[in-house]
Amino acid sequence: MNRWHFLLAASTALAGCTTASPPPAPPVSDAAPAVPTAPEAPPAPKAEIGAFGFDEAGMNRAVAAGDDFYQFANGTWAKNTTIPSDKSNYGMFTALQDKSQQRVRDLLDAAKDDSGSRVGVAYSSFLDEAAVESKGLAPINPWLAEIRALKDRSGYAALQARAARNGVTGLFAGGVAQDDRNSEAYITGLGQAGLGMPDRDMYLVNEPNLVSLRAAYVDHLTKMLTLAGEQNAAARAKAVMAFETKIAQASWTREDVGDATKTYNRMTRAELKKLAPGFDWASYLSSRGINANELLVAEPSAFKAIAALSAKAPLQVLKDQMIVQSLDTYSDVLPKAITDESFAFYGTKLNGTPENQPRWKRAVDFTTNILTDEVSKVYVTKWFPPESKAAMQQLVGNIVAAMGRRIDNLSWMAPETKVKAKAKLAAFTPRIGYPDQWHDYTFDVRRDDLFGNAWRANQWAHDWNIGKLGKPVMRWEWGLDPMTVNAQANFQLVAITFPAAILQPPFFDPNADPAINYGGIGAVIGHEMSxxxxxxxxxxxxxxxxxxxxxxxxxxxxxxxxxxxxKEYDAYEVFPGAHVKGEFTLGENIGDLAGILSAYDAYQLTLGGKEAPVIDGFTGDQRFYLGWAQVWRRNYREANLRSRLLTDPHAPSMQRSWIVRNFDPWYPAFGVQPGQKLYLTPEQRVRIW
Incomplete structure (x- = not known):
C-alpha cells in the first residue's frame, strides 16, 4: 500500500539542545519588536508580500508572542479575513489554490472552443449545464439498472468489482501499489471501506454534533434514494445506516490504519477466502482483472467482519447502499438536484460550507482530475520558471545537509543506525515543480457527454492501476499534480515532492528575505524530509x-x-471536550518539529557566522519564525474543524504554529518568559532531532 504523507488533509530528545545557537538577539517585548541595536538594512526589493516577504499588517501586536504566537503573527489577518461562501476554511493554501484554479481557467477558456483540444472539450462538456439537465439521470440509469437487476447474492461481489472500476468504492478499497517490503515490485493491496461518512467515530461516538450528523446522513440517504426513483426511501435509508453502523463497529481506528506494520498482512487468495468467507473473493478479484495470487490485506479483522455482514445483510440494503454511493460519486456530473443534495450533506452539513463552488471552478477541477497531465503540461510551461526550480534545488540541498548534521549529533541513536540514516538521507529523490514524464490518456472525451467523460476516465484510471502488476515500478509517477498547493513524502520511493503551485509566496519568493523563505518553504522541505x-x-x-x-x-x-x-498535542482543547489527537497527528507534528529545526540550521549556515541584518525592526530569527507562522494563516468553519479533528492527521493550523515553543532560539527572539501560556521550561521542550 502506498505510504504518502502530505503537508496538509498529503515524520527523540537530545541530552542537551543541539540547536545551532544564533548570535545574541536584542530582547523583544511581546507587544512589538524592540528597537534594534544593529543598523537597519534596506528592505528586500520586489518581495510580493510586505517589505521583505511577511505581512506585518496581519499581526496582532497586542497579543504576547509567548501567550499565543499564532495570534501575535496572524491575529489581525484572522480577524479581518472572511471565509468565502464556497469554502469550508480559508488560508494561505486555499488562497494559492484559488490562484492556481484561476490560472488553469484562463488556459481552459482559451481552449474551450478548440475541438482538437481534449482539455477544451472536457471543460466545455462540464460548462454546458443545460445539456446535463436535459439528460436527467439517463446517463447513469444503465448502471443503476444493473444494480437493481441483481437478483441474488451470488453476483454481488462481481457487481462490487464493476463498481470499483467505475470509481465507486463499495465495501473494500484498494488497488496496485509498491510492495512495502519489496519496493521494486507492485502488489495488490486491499483496505476496509463501506462507510458513507468519513470516519467510524461519526457513527459511534455520542457527542451532540455527531448525533446530529447521523440524523442528517439518514436524511441524505433518504433524499438520494428518492431522487433515484426508489419507493419507501425513509425506511430503506435507516436500514443502510444500520448496516454501515455495524461496519463502523468492525472498522479499525485511523491510528491503527496508519500503522505500516499492523497493516502489512500478506496472504494468498486461499488465505483471504478462509479469513473472510462471507464474500466471493475469486469473483471480485477476477472481475477487477487482478490475477496475482498474493495480496496485502490491511485490516484482517475488519475484512472478516465486513464480509460476514455483507453475507447476512438483506440484498436490498446492499443494493440501496450502492445506488447512493454511485449517485454521490458522480453527483457533480449529474443534474442539479443530485449535485445540490450531495453538497448539502458533504459540503454544508459535514464541513459547514454554505455554497457550492461556481460551475466554472468545478469545471476546472473536473478537467484537471480526468486529464491531469494534459492540463499540467500547459500550466508548467507558462507558470513555472526554471529559476524557481534551481532555487528550490539549492534550498533542498542545504536542508538535507542540515538534517545530516542533526543525525550526526543525536545522542539517542546508535552509531550503526546513524550510518544507515545518513545513507537514507543520501538516497532522497527531490521532485520539484512537475514530473519528468506524463501519462497518455487513451479514453474518449466528448463535448456532449459529461457523464461519459467521467465514467471513461474512472475506468481508464482503474485499468492503468491494475495493469501495473508484473511491471517495473513507475518511479516517475507523482500522485500530485503541479497545480496542487501541497507537498508529499513517499516512503517507498524515498522521495520528497514539491509541486509548482506551492512554490509561491508566502511559501517561497526569490525576492523575499531568506529568513522568510527558510521559515516558509524551508520548513516545508524539512517537514517532508523528516x-x-x-x-x-x-x-x-x-x-x-x-x-x-x-x-x-x-x-x-x-x-x-x-x-x-x-502529550503536548493531546492537551490542546479546540472545542470544549474536543482535543487534538496527539497519537493520530504524531507523524505530522514530528514533521513540523524536525522540519523547522533543519530549516533553521540551514538558514543559520547561510549567514556564514555573521549576524543577520535587522529589517523593519525584525531580527533574522524573528523573521524566520514569522515566516513559519505566516504560512499557517487559516480560518475554519466550526463543522469543518470538528470533522478534521476526527479525519485529518494534521493538527489545526493554530496548533501547528505553536510547535515553536519547543525551540530554544524562539524564546530570546520574542522575549518569551515563564508564566506565559506557551512557555515551556528547557526540560519540557520536546527534542527529538
Missing amino acids: HHFDDQGSKYDAHGNLTDWWTPQDVKNFKALSQNLV
Whole structure:
C-alpha cells in the first residue's frame, strides 16, 4: 500500500539542545519588536508580500508572542479575513489554490472552443449545464439498472468489482501499489471501506454534533434514494445506516490504519477466502482483472467482519447502499438536484460550507482530475520558471545537509543506525515543480457527454492501476499534480515532492528575505524530509522497504521522546471536550518539529557566522519564525474543524504554529518568559532531532 504523507488533509530528545545557537538577539517585548541595536538594512526589493516577504499588517501586536504566537503573527489577518461562501476554511493554501484554479481557467477558456483540444472539450462538456439537465439521470440509469437487476447474492461481489472500476468504492478499497517490503515490485493491496461518512467515530461516538450528523446522513440517504426513483426511501435509508453502523463497529481506528506494520498482512487468495468467507473473493478479484495470487490485506479483522455482514445483510440494503454511493460519486456530473443534495450533506452539513463552488471552478477541477497531465503540461510551461526550480534545488540541498548534521549529533541513536540514516538521507529523490514524464490518456472525451467523460476516465484510471502488476515500478509517477498547493513524502520511493503551485509566496519568493523563505518553504522541505524518519517513515530503509533497521533501543528511545509530543498535542482543547489527537497527528507534528529545526540550521549556515541584518525592526530569527507562522494563516468553519479533528492527521493550523515553543532560539527572539501560556521550561521542550 502506498505510504504518502502530505503537508496538509498529503515524520527523540537530545541530552542537551543541539540547536545551532544564533548570535545574541536584542530582547523583544511581546507587544512589538524592540528597537534594534544593529543598523537597519534596506528592505528586500520586489518581495510580493510586505517589505521583505511577511505581512506585518496581519499581526496582532497586542497579543504576547509567548501567550499565543499564532495570534501575535496572524491575529489581525484572522480577524479581518472572511471565509468565502464556497469554502469550508480559508488560508494561505486555499488562497494559492484559488490562484492556481484561476490560472488553469484562463488556459481552459482559451481552449474551450478548440475541438482538437481534449482539455477544451472536457471543460466545455462540464460548462454546458443545460445539456446535463436535459439528460436527467439517463446517463447513469444503465448502471443503476444493473444494480437493481441483481437478483441474488451470488453476483454481488462481481457487481462490487464493476463498481470499483467505475470509481465507486463499495465495501473494500484498494488497488496496485509498491510492495512495502519489496519496493521494486507492485502488489495488490486491499483496505476496509463501506462507510458513507468519513470516519467510524461519526457513527459511534455520542457527542451532540455527531448525533446530529447521523440524523442528517439518514436524511441524505433518504433524499438520494428518492431522487433515484426508489419507493419507501425513509425506511430503506435507516436500514443502510444500520448496516454501515455495524461496519463502523468492525472498522479499525485511523491510528491503527496508519500503522505500516499492523497493516502489512500478506496472504494468498486461499488465505483471504478462509479469513473472510462471507464474500466471493475469486469473483471480485477476477472481475477487477487482478490475477496475482498474493495480496496485502490491511485490516484482517475488519475484512472478516465486513464480509460476514455483507453475507447476512438483506440484498436490498446492499443494493440501496450502492445506488447512493454511485449517485454521490458522480453527483457533480449529474443534474442539479443530485449535485445540490450531495453538497448539502458533504459540503454544508459535514464541513459547514454554505455554497457550492461556481460551475466554472468545478469545471476546472473536473478537467484537471480526468486529464491531469494534459492540463499540467500547459500550466508548467507558462507558470513555472526554471529559476524557481534551481532555487528550490539549492534550498533542498542545504536542508538535507542540515538534517545530516542533526543525525550526526543525536545522542539517542546508535552509531550503526546513524550510518544507515545518513545513507537514507543520501538516497532522497527531490521532485520539484512537475514530473519528468506524463501519462497518455487513451479514453474518449466528448463535448456532449459529461457523464461519459467521467465514467471513461474512472475506468481508464482503474485499468492503468491494475495493469501495473508484473511491471517495473513507475518511479516517475507523482500522485500530485503541479497545480496542487501541497507537498508529499513517499516512503517507498524515498522521495520528497514539491509541486509548482506551492512554490509561491508566502511559501517561497526569490525576492523575499531568506529568513522568510527558510521559515516558509524551508520548513516545508524539512517537514517532508523528516517524514521519512517519523513514527512510520522510520520503518522504511534507504531502498524504501519496510524493515527493522533501527536497533531495539533506538526504537524505545524514539517512542519515549515521541510520547512527549503526543502529550503536548493531546492537551490542546479546540472545542470544549474536543482535543487534538496527539497519537493520530504524531507523524505530522514530528514533521513540523524536525522540519523547522533543519530549516533553521540551514538558514543559520547561510549567514556564514555573521549576524543577520535587522529589517523593519525584525531580527533574522524573528523573521524566520514569522515566516513559519505566516504560512499557517487559516480560518475554519466550526463543522469543518470538528470533522478534521476526527479525519485529518494534521493538527489545526493554530496548533501547528505553536510547535515553536519547543525551540530554544524562539524564546530570546520574542522575549518569551515563564508564566506565559506557551512557555515551556528547557526540560519540557520536546527534542527529538
